[in-house]
């Protein structure tokens with residue numbers, strides 16, 4: 569079956585088809601973005617409704633994109649937080665060229681959100697809080713992986729992880745479930761600090777575009793921009809946002 573008949577069948581089945589963005593548009597796109605995130609989360613038809621494509625650019629100007637999970641959105645200040653290894657490819661790119669583009673796509677809702685703007689590192693406390701909330705085995709894995717570096721074999725990664733387990737007091741011979749996790753009480757007792765090279769990035773929305781699919785291809789699309797002025801936020805480098813200015817775009 570070619571792609572077109574599949575799309576035709578799906579668009580007929582989409583219960584959200586025919587919805588439009590408010591007219592006139594709201595002054596800020598952020599409440600609608602939050603509403604769409606909430607809808608994507610509660611409709612439970614997508615395992616990771618907070619998944620977003622993150623596009624970065626290296627020092628030579630070559631773009632690169634991959635999926636990461638949005639872990640926090642500050643609706644008042646207008647930034648999105650994700651966590652990663654600062655020494656991996658995207659980490660190094662964002663530190664050298666702190667600008668990013670994000671794209672959320674909720675296929676079952678026929679919606680897309682694009683956000684772009686400058687990037688800052690999360691304050692230590694934000695990275696610490698989130699790292700503490702992760703399961704013990706994920707915290708150990710953050711120590712084991714030198715993200716984006718070459719690996720000779722899968723066995724090498726397993727050995728690096730076993731070395732990290734020993735370092736944090738977990739015997740690699742401990743019985744595991746089928747997901748590789750030890751008994752709950754053993755995992756809960758692990759004490760694993762945040763690696764200094766692991767933490768959050770905040771992507772500050774300078775431009776937001778909302779896209780709502782329409783069955784007759786007359787998709788509804790609008791974009792907002794604002795100025796961002798450098799400011800200290802939560803004790804770290806951040807931005808103060810100006811007024812949003814928005815308008816509809818041809819699809």
Ligand SMILES: Cc1cc2nc3c(=O)[nH]c(=O)nc-3n(C[C@H](O)[C@H](O)[C@H](O)COP(=O)(O)O)c2cc1C
Nearest residue numbers: 616619634635636637651652653656657658659716
């Ligand atoms: C659903 C999904 C969620 C992911 N979430 C993250 C994440 O939150 N942080 C992260 O560093 N990588 C995440 N990854 C892995 C990245 O896509 C990517 O492979 C990895 O971060 C290395 O990218 P880089 O070499 O460009 O730095 C996720 C992948 C998928 C498919």
